Each structure stands twice: as structure tokens, then as C-alpha cells.
Amino acid sequence: MEKDPALRLRVFDLNCWAIRYLSKRRQERIHLIGDWLCQEGFDLVLLQEIWSECDYNDLKAKLGGCCPFSHYFRSGVIGSGLCVFSKFPILDTLLYQYSLNGYPYMLQHGDWFCGKSVGLVVVRIAEITFNIYVTHLHAEYSREKDTYLPHRVVQAWELAQFIRHTAKAADVVLLGGDLNMHPGDVGIRLLRGWTGLQDAFTEAKHFVGCKDGCTLIPNNCFTVKSELQPFPLGVRIDYIFYKAVSSFTVKCEELRTTTGTVPGMDIPYSDHEAVMAILCIQRRGPTADVTIGTAMPVLAEVLSEARTEVCMGLLAARRQRYSSGRMAVLAMLLLLLQAVGVLGVLGGLVAGQPFPALSFSLLAFLALAILLLAAGLHLFYSIEVKMLQGTEEQMEMAMRGLQEQPLHCH
Amino acid sequence: MEKDPALRLRVFDLNCWAIRYLSKRRQERIHLIGDWLCQEGFDLVLLQEIWSECDYNDLKAKLGGCCPFSHYFRSGVIGSGLCVFSKFPILDTLLYQYSLNGYPYMLQHGDWFCGKSVGLVVVRIAEITFNIYVTHLHAEYSREKDTYLPHRVVQAWELAQFIRHTAKAADVVLLGGDLNMHPGDVGIRLLRGWTGLQDAFTEAKHFVGCKDGCTLIPNNCFTVKSELQPFPLGVRIDYIFYKAVSSFTVKCEELRTTTGTVPGMDIPYSDHEAVMAILCIQRRGPTADVTIGTAMPVLAEVLSEARTEVCMGLLAARRQRYSSGRMAVLAMLLLLLQAVGVLGVLGGLVAGQPFPALSFSLLAFLALAILLLAAGLHLFYSIEVKMLQGTEEQMEMAMRGLQEQPLHCH
Numbered sequence: 001m002e003k004d005p006a007l008r009l010r011v012f013d014l015n016c017w018a019i020r021y022l023s024k025r026r027q028e029r030i031h032l033i034g035d036w037l038c039q040e041g042f043d044l045v046l047l048q049e050i051w052s053e054c055d056y057n058d059l060k061a062k063l064g065g066c067c068p069f070s071h072y073f074r075s076g077v078i079g080s081g082l083c084v085f086s087k088f089p090i091l092d093t094l095l096y097q098y099s100l101n102g103y104p105y106m107l108q109h110g111d112w113f114c115g116k117s118v119g120l121v122v123v124r125i126a127e128i129t130f131n132i133y134v135t136h137l138h139a140e141y142s143r144e145k146d147t148y149l150p151h152r153v154v155q156a157w158e159l160a161q162f163i164r165h166t167a168k169a170a171d172v173v174l175l176g177g178d179l180n181m182h183p184g185d186v187g188i189r190l191l192r193g194w195t196g197l198q199d200a201f202t203e204a205k206h207f208v209g210c211k212d213g214c215t216l217i218p219n220n221c222f223t224v225k226s227e228l229q230p231f232p233l234g235v236r237i238d239y240i241f242y243k244a245v246s247s248f249t250v251k252c253e254e255l256r257t258t259t260g261t262v263p264g265m266d267i268p269y270s271d272h273e274a275v276m277a278i279l280c281i282q283r284r285g286p287t288a289d290v291t292i293g294t295a296m297p298v299l300a301e302v303l304s305e306a307r308t309e310v311c312m313g314l315l316a317a318r319r320q321r322y323s324s325g326r327m328a329v330l331a332m333l334l335l336l337l338q339a340v341g342v343l344g345v346l347g348g349l350v351a352g353q354p355f356p357a358l359s360f361s362l363l364a365f366l367a368l369a370i371l372l373l374a375a376g377l378h379l380f381y382s383i384e385v386k387m388l389q390g391t392e393e394q395m396e397m398a399m400r401g402l403q404e405q406p407l408h409c410h
Numbered sequence: 411m412e413k414d415p416a417l418r419l420r421v422f423d424l425n426c427w428a429i430r431y432l433s434k435r436r437q438e439r440i441h442l443i444g445d446w447l448c449q450e451g452f453d454l455v456l457l458q459e460i461w462s463e464c465d466y467n468d469l470k471a472k473l474g475g476c477c478p479f480s481h482y483f484r485s486g487v488i489g490s491g492l493c494v495f496s497k498f499p500i501l502d503t504l505l506y507q508y509s510l511n512g513y514p515y516m517l518q519h520g521d522w523f524c525g526k527s528v529g530l531v532v533v534r535i536a537e538i539t540f541n542i543y544v545t546h547l548h549a550e551y552s553r554e555k556d557t558y559l560p561h562r563v564v565q566a567w568e569l570a571q572f573i574r575h576t577a578k579a580a581d582v583v584l585l586g587g588d589l590n591m592h593p594g595d596v597g598i599r600l601l602r603g604w605t606g607l608q609d610a611f612t613e614a615k616h617f618v619g620c621k622d623g624c625t626l627i628p629n630n631c632f633t634v635k636s637e638l639q640p641f642p643l644g645v646r647i648d649y650i651f652y653k654a655v656s657s658f659t660v661k662c663e664e665l666r667t668t669t670g671t672v673p674g675m676d677i678p679y680s681d682h683e684a685v686m687a688i689l690c691i692q693r694r695g696p697t698a699d700v701t702i703g704t705a706m707p708v709l710a711e712v713l714s715e716a717r718t719e720v721c722m723g724l725l726a727a728r729r730q731r732y733s734s735g736r737m738a739v740l741a742m743l744l745l746l747l748q749a750v751g752v753l754g755v756l757g758g759l760v761a762g763q764p765f766p767a768l769s770f771s772l773l774a775f776l777a778l779a780i781l782l783l784a785a786g787l788h789l790f791y792s793i794e795v796k797m798l799q800g801t802e803e804q805m806e807m808a809m810r811g812l813q814e815q816p817l818h819c820h
Contacts, residue, residue, distance in 0.1 A: 074797065077793055079796065091811065092574075094575050095509075165530070165575075165576045166575045169579055357771065358771060360768075360771075361767070372782060383525075386485065386489065387485070397481075
């Protein structure tokens with residue numbers, strides 16, 4: 001069985017930072033990325049932050065020769081930013097939008113509008129079925145006071161659940177993307193523990209690139225230096241993960257990252273470094289079914305840690321739901337009071353005009369605006385509470401399952 | 411192989427119409443449903459429109475003896491309304507929220523707020539893995555002028571895709587729910603054709619219940635008679651579908667529906683009739699893999715029909731996106747004009763007060779309200795356009811796949 005020739009697959013992953021009007025030298029970089037991908041001839045290209053369909057179409061035209069098959073995942077107002085190019089025909093696709101993804105009023109962060117999702121494409125190469133996932137999780141804007149942590153943990157959990165449920169018939173699972181989490185963060189441990197995915201960086205036989213495999217480095221002229229101050233070497237937040245489900249083995253022969261500025265140019269491809277892996281897939285004899293990557297007690301601990309984060313988020317969301325509800329009620333009361341005043345004047349009950357009309361109207365104006373905003377927020381926080389509760393329950397069920405499993409299996 | 415004892419499974423499905431404050435005699439009916447389920451002892455109970463968690467908890471307490479395992483699916487502002495009770499342990503769950511589900515401003519229809527979804531629970535009975543899906547699609551408020559048809563077709567497509575991708579390792583697939591479509595509707599044909607699911611009603615050896623298996627009947631005192639006028643017998647919109655994926659066969663021995671009023675009472679359980687199936691699951695020798703239920707040319711035709719509906723929806727959504735954008739721009743211009751006027755007065759450029767303050771403020775008030783609303787709508791329609799486009803592309807890819815398949819397989 002071991003004599004089957006191994007399949008070598010070259011996988012490319014990059015967060016392209018292609019935000020229209022905002023990203024620096026966007027079109028130039030997209031051209032550079034396209035040229036480079038053409039020249040290197042990867043088998044699979046997983047891209048994030050391709051927000052504009054024009055950029056996708058440019059890349060598609062350029063990669064027509066080496067990666068003739070592609071898919072652009074649409075979601076949210078702006079899109080998911082995710083796309084996949086492939087040397088092999090894409091047989092099927094599915095998009096799963098995360099239930100939580102930041103707050104609509106955090107306009108400066110903007111994650112909410114992107115409809116952060118995980119995209120799946122199914123590809124068959126040499127009789128091997130590949131489930132290939134590409135994703136981009138909510139950014140971490142401050143590591144000390146990370147208000148988005150519960151949302152990111154929910155996303156990591158939903159990502160893990162989506163992969164587990166959809167990859168059951170796949171021979172090989174690949175996941176590439178900007179997970180916005182450091183290798184030791186609870187979300188990464190949860191994702192890896194719950195799916196059994198392996199990290200191409202730690203498994204690679206041979207590595208060339210930034211120290212510790214960092215993908216956000218101070219050397220890159222587009223990174224925000226102040227954010228990287230606590231990490232002089234940079235951070236690793238872009239990953240290629242893999243796993244063989246049935247009778248296959250996957251090994252990472254080589255992992256490379258870019259290291260800032262493109263050789264011969266004055267700019268890098270993006271504010272992130274690209275991750276490139278050479279994977280070696282080989283058929284082997286039938287083995288035991290479903291292995292969960294992490295030992296049970298460790299996994300139970302990670303689950304419990306993740307659940308704590310979700311519970312913290314739940315407390316905060318409940319508090320905010322209450323405050324926004326109270327604000328809406330107060331604004332409504334003010335409006336009612338004013339309506340009674342106006343009716344009094346119109347009905348002639350009150351002689352003359354008790355208030356100056358302009359400030360009276362401005363106040364009503366303000367009250368209405370607050371009412372609309374507060375009601376909208378209340379609705380939003382209600383959904384947040386629901387989703388956090390749901391995730392917490394699912395995690396609880398998973399923990400119960402883990403505790404019961406040894407009785408059934410061993 | 412045929413000698414393996416058959417597994418008999420009793421499945422129950424009901425849209426419970428349990429909307430707090432709105433549904434008539436809700437609590438009384440929930441009690442009746444709980445008592446009845448206890449008495450009958452079904453193996454699997456799939457419920458929709460259990461909007462209040464209190465009602466779920468009441469049922470859970472009541473069914474603790476016969477169906478000790480259960481799951482309530484949370485989503486949207488109000489929830490998904492979906493829950494499952496089971497005699498057998500629930501091993502895993504997943505919720506997929508449909509990307510389109512009506513319009514937030516259609517308050518009288520309210521579907522948007524419910525976060526319509528499909529819920530999956532995984533159950534293992536006698537060494538057989540069951541993927542059990544429960545769902546509730548967008549209601550059809552008018553059959554002649556069904557503005558929600560594109561959304562419902564997108565939901566049917568997403569439901570089919572979700573089932574296909576998540577059920578690959580299941581032995582038996584069950585789907586129960588209120589699909590809000592008649593048996594011959596394009597969405598039903600698409601769902602069945604694309605997943606290979608069989609209709610328990612048409613396959614049943616023995617049927618007892620309303621004529622033609624109708625589940626919304628004029629005989630039920632809670633149904634809106636005017637809506638059923640074109641259908642004197644009623645309509646069939648609640649289904650139990652099934653499919654055996656691997657080396658199993660599923661047969662429907664008996665299908666029953668309720669027929670309006672509960673015997674000995676003056677009310678029915680709900681405004682829908684319950685659907686109850688006895689399924690017989692048997693192991694058989696290994697058979698050919700993956701069979702698509704409908705013949706290729708028929709399936710291609712259904713796909714093309716569904717795609718036409720999605721394209722019609724896309725045209726309408728683009729039109730509405732344009733109108734709402736134009737409205738927002740006009741409101742903004744009016745506000746700017748007023749701001750210039752106010753500045754003129756404050757700066758002393760214009761002598762005196764050119765407009766009465768009250769009507770001036772009211773106008774500004776109105777312009778702001780219109781601006782906020784129109785901008786919100788524009789955002790919403792942008793998402794709608796994205797999702798319809800994405801579905802259209804997926805359907806196109808599926809059609810291409812169908813056309814190419816005969817070359818590879820036959």
C-alpha cells in the first residue's frame with residue numbers, strides 16, 4: 001500500500017489587504033501578486049481580503065493559465081473577501097457565515113460589514129477528495145483589552161464545527177487563512193483540538209522565512225508598528241492547517257513565508273506575509289477511524305476555557321442589552337411627553353407657546369434619533385445574547401460527550 | 411444480509427404556532443401537545459414555531475420520561491423556533507441560518523426577525539448514524555404575487571446544499587419541517603432532486619389523515635379561510651423526507667396526519683396538522699454509491715427553473731437597491747440645504763428668520779428619518795443582491811457539473 005506514488009501539492013495562503021480606497025498601493029500589489037502566482041504555479045491559492053470583485057476578476061484573468069478554476073465567496077454588505085484559485089476543477093462550494101462578527105457601530109473596525117465567513121471548496125485530485133476551507137476571523141485590535149475575544153472564540157468554534165460536520169467524507173482537509181489568533185490562543189487550541197487539524201509550520205520538515213513563522217512583522221512597511229511593539233519579532237496569525245481523514249497521510253515537506261519587501265521592489269505584497277506549503281499526500285492501509293487530535297483531558301480543559309470566554313461575553317452582552325433597552329424606553333418617554341405638550345398647545349389647553357419652537361423641535365429630533373439607535377442596538381444585543389447562549393450550550397454538550405466517551409470507546 | 415432485524419422509528423413533525431401574545435390559546439395547546447406526545451411515545455419529535463423558551467422548557471419537563479434528550483436551536487432576535495426531542499442521545503448539533511429571509515420592514519410578516527434556519531442533530535440508534543434535520547422556510551403570504559419566492563428558492567437551495575455537505579457520513583437522513591411549499595413547487599423539486607430525499611407521504615404503504623396529506627386545512631379553526639379559498643381541500647406544506655445514504659434501505663410503513671380538532675376537545679393542536687411517520691430501516695448489502703434522486707435531464711431543468719426565479723429576484727433587488735440609494739442621497743441633499751440655511755441665519759447673512767422654525771425643524775426631522783431609513787434599506791438590498799448573485803453562481807456551477815458528469819461516470 002505504501003508504494004502508491006505520493007501526491008505533492010503546493011498551497012499558497014495570503015491576506016491580500018485589498019480594501020478599495022483605503023489600502024495603500026492596492027492595484028499595484030494585486031498585479032504583483034498575480035504575476036508572482038503565475039510564475040510560481042501553485043496548485044491551490046487561498047486568498048483573503050479581496051474585497052473588490054474587480055480585483056478578483058483581474059486575478060482570475062491573470063491566473064487563467066495556471067489556475068483555471070476559481071470561486072469568489074459572496075456575503076455581507078462588502079463581501080467575505082475570500083476566494084480560491086485551483087489547478088483542478090472545483091466540484092462544489094459552500095459558505096457558512098459566522099453568527100457573530102463584531103458590532104455594526106464600530107465603523108472604524110468595519111469587521112461587521114464584511115460578513116466574515118468560512119468558505120468550502122471541494123476538489124478531487126488523483127482520486128483523492130479534498131475539502132479545502134478558507135477563512136478570515138475577526139481582527140484583534142487590542143491584545144490587552146480585547147473586546148472581540150468572545151466573538152472570535154465563537155467563530156473558532158463554529159469553524160471547527162463546520163469543518164467536522166462537512167468533512168466527514170473527505171480524504172484530506174486543508175484550512176488556510178488569517179485566523180487573527182496567536183498559536184497558543186484558546187481559539188487556535190480549540191480549533192485544532194476539536195478537529196484534529198495539524199499546523200503546517202510546526203510539522204514542516206524544512207522551513208524558510210520569518211523567524212517563528214511570523215506573518216505580521218515589523219519589517220513590513222505596511223504594518224502598524226505600535227500594534228507590534230510588544231512583539232519585536234512579529235506575530236504568527238496566518239496558518240495552513242491540514243489533516244488526513246481516512247486512509248491517507250499528509251506531511252508538510254516545506255513551509256515558506258515571504259519576508260517583507262518583494263525582491264527588487266520597494267513594497268511587500270501585502271501587510272501580511274504569505275504562507276506557502278508543499279504537502280505530500282500518500283495512501284496507506286486502512287487505519288482506525290476518527291482520531292481527535294488532542295488528548296481528552298487537554299481537550300476538555302480547552303473547551304472549558306473557551307466556554308469561560310463565551311460566558312464572559314454573555315455577561316457583557318446582557319448588560320448592554322439592558323442599557324440599550326433602558327435608553328430606548330427613556331427616549332420614548334421624552335417623545336411622548338413632547339407629544340402631549342404639542343397636543344396641549346394645538347388643543348388650546350395651554351395658552352401661547354410654552355417653549356421656543358426651535359429648541360423644542362431639536363429636542364424631539366434628538367429623542368427620535370436616540371430611540372431609533374437604542375432600539376436597533378437592543379435588537380442587535382438580543383441576537384448577540386442568543387448566539388452566545390447557543391454556543392455555550394453546544395460547548396457544554398461537547399464536554400458532556402467527552403466525559404461519556406471513555407465509557408463507550410475504551 | 412437481509413436477515414438483520416429492521417429498526418422501526420416513529421417520527422413526529424408539527425409546526426406548533428406558538429407565538430407569544432399572538433397565537434390563540436397557546437399555552438393550552440402546548441400542554442395538549444405535550445400530553446399527547448407523552449402518551450404516543452414517538453422516537454423523534456421535530457417541532458417548529460416554538461418561539462418562546464418557556465414553552466420549550468414546559469415540553470422538556472413533560473417529555474423527560476419518553477424523550478429525555480432534546481435541543482433548542484437559537485438564532486435571530488426571536489430565535490429559530492426549532493427544537494428536537496429524542497428517545498436517543500443527541501451526539502452533536504449544528505445550525506445553519508439561511509442567508510436571505512424576507513425583509514425587516516415587513517413587520518406584519520415578521521419572518522425576518524425569526525432567523526429562519528435549518529437545525530441538524532446527529533443521533534446513533536442501533537449502530538446506525540442518523541442525520542436529522544428540522545427546518546421552517548419563509549412563509550408564502552400570497553400565491554399569486556409571491557414576492558418572497560426568490561428568497562424561498564434560495565433557502566431551498568441552501569437547505570439542499572447544507573444537507574448534501576453535512577450528511578456524507580450519515581447512514582440515514584431525515585428531514586422534517588414546514589417548507590411552506592406545495593409538493594410540485596420548484597423549491598421542493600429542487601430540494602428533492604438535489605439531495606435524493608424521498609417524500610414519506612408518496613412512499614407510504616398506508617396512509618391515514620387529511621385528503622392528499624394536506625397539513626393546512628379549512629377544517630382547522632385556526633387557519634385563515636381566505637388564504638385557503640383556492641384550495642378547498644387545503645394544501646400540503648409540512649413534510650417528512652428521508653433517504654438512506656449507505657448500505658441501508660428506508661421504507662415508510664405508515665403515514666398519518668391529524669385532521670383538525672383534537673378528539674374530545676374544541677380546538678386543534680395547532681393551525682397546521684401534525685405529520686407522523688413510521689419508518690422501517692434495514693441494512694442491506696453494499697450498493698453503488700451516491701445516487702442523485704432525479705434523472706439528470708429533469709434535475710437540470712429544475713435547476714434552470716430555480717435559477718430563473720433567483721435571477722428575477724436579483725433584478726428586483728437591484729432595482730430596490732438603486733431606489734433606496736437615490737432616496738438616501740435626496741434626503742442628504744435636503745438636510746445639507748437646511749444646514750446651509752441655518753448657518754446663514756446664525757451667521758447673520760440672512761436677515762430675520764426666513765422660515766417658520768417649527769415647520770423648518772419638522773422638515774429636518776423628516777429628512778433625517780428618511781436618510782436613516784433609506785441608508786439602512788440600501789445596505790440591506792446590497793446584501794440581498796450579493797446573496798442572490800452567489801446562489802445564482804452556485805446553481806450555474808451545479809448545472810455545469812451535471813452536464814460534465816455523464817462524460818466522467820457513464
